[in-house]
Amino acid sequence: MATTGDEGLCPLPASIIDPIGDLKFPVIPDAIIATLDAEKLPPEYKGKEVVFEKANIVVNGSDYTLGATTVGIMELSEKGLRVTPLWSVSDDAMTMRMTFHPKNCFGKPISDDKYREYLPEGSKGVDNDVLDEAVARSRDSDAVVADVEIAKGVPPSPGRPGEVRLMFTKGSEVGERQDDGSINFRERGATACVDEGDEIARLIPPTSGHAGFDVLGREIPGEDGKPAVLKAGKDIRATGEPGETIVYTAASPGMVLYRDDTLSISELLEINSDVDLSSGNVHVEKGSILIKGTVTTGAEVTARESVVVEGVVENAVIRAGADVTVSGGVLMEEGGIIEAEGAVTAKFMRNATIRAGGDVVIGMDCVNCDIVAGGKIVAGSDKGILNGGVYVCGGMDVAEMGSPLGARTHITLALPLAEGEDTEPRARKLREKIAELEKFIGTGNIKDTLLLAPKEDRGILAELFKIKALLFRKIAELEERKQAALAAQGEELSRRRLKARRTAHAGVTINIGDRSITLSKAEQASKFHWNQEKSGIAISGI
16 A cells, blocks of 8 residues: 655546545545546556545555545545545644534435544544534434534643742731732832741742643643742741742841842831931931831931831931832922832822832822832822822823823833933033033024124134034934934833823823823823834723
8 A cells, every 4th residue: 555645636537436426425434435447547556555645535556446534525626536524623723623414425324423433533622412413413404514613622721830929927017918918029119027037938839730632632731830039138048848838037137128039138227216306317338227207307318228117208318228118108398309229118199209219109199299210100099199290110000190180290101221321411411511612602503603703712612613513413322322222122111001090181291212192181091002013102991
């Protein structure tokens, strides 16, 4: 027996075929379905059996007969022959469909067992009840029952990824405690105080994926969950074996820090009063500060790590190398600033100036503030409103932007520029130099200025104008570099969102990339994002 890798046809013309039975009905394997004209059969087929796999045809050149390798409908033409199976498999091999006939080409009924026998070898996921019902329906109605889905594959299920579960057990009630006693430090930006022996975190291992299969019986491996990463830093104990849950506890009292996938305990200075004129400013070169009162007007607090204020911050300066968490509000009608390399969290903010390397999380509203956040600005409650002010961030999730009264609210979606890409400080210095030059040469054009100047001053003025032109060229070059850096960030920028869960009011200005829009009407439950294909700002529903 020879097998040929044909292109889907047995290259014998219909004119040499003498069918046995009615070929309007399915032909079946293991039966002679036609005889061949011996005189017209090409010599290469005589005396042997040739299987055309893709055409599902068997040519027997010894007894000049034709057979099929599957149940299906015979198609004949002068170009060739093929048997099209009654079953078909989807491109992804996850479903199989079948057409049912009341009888075969010999006029005999096809039983449900025969249909199962004719399925591809190794078929899996067949619904026998559906198949039996379709066979009975075709037989009882003496009609074709077409395109019945008889089998489904089972997709693989991925393993659950590993999880870092950060626990909140003792210490100051900072941040939002969850029902299970945990707190999501990464999203909330809160800092917790703990005692020695407190459980701080658990590293939950991933689970293995479960394999699936397609309707042809081929196994589809399931992807294992990816492990999470959590490192034990200063004064953290980790207990447990690899592959099992690892528990992290505090080896000393202090403040929990979670940065760069690493947990550590910071030394803690506790101040059991307000920070005001009587206590003096507070600066620590290492560790964190817990203030159990208010930071009052004119006070300064600086910490190498985190700062937690259980009261209010009033017109004060706070600088932290990690997070700043204020259990009360931030009031800065008379000045002040909070600068943190990590997150800044507060219940509410009024006229506040905030510079955060991470998220800025507001429990309630934020009024007339100047906020720059390397992460997101989040106001999670129904009262989470940004009412007036300037906000620059890498994402936003608030209840409302602006107000019905049209408070001027400017929101910019921006990504932090890499080192060397932030050209604005250099451009600012160049503009200052130009302003100094214009004090001497004015702002008019060169020709008019030189004509009006005394002859002896024209040479000097001409040189000053050349310097001014050079400064403008340098500013243009810096702007080009800035735009190139922004363009390179386009793909990442398109994944970020500015979300108003309830309303973005008319009058709110949205800036993304080099585009800006001011809302002429309120947008309900909307998100704003960068459309990279159109190089513009897109608005869509949540």
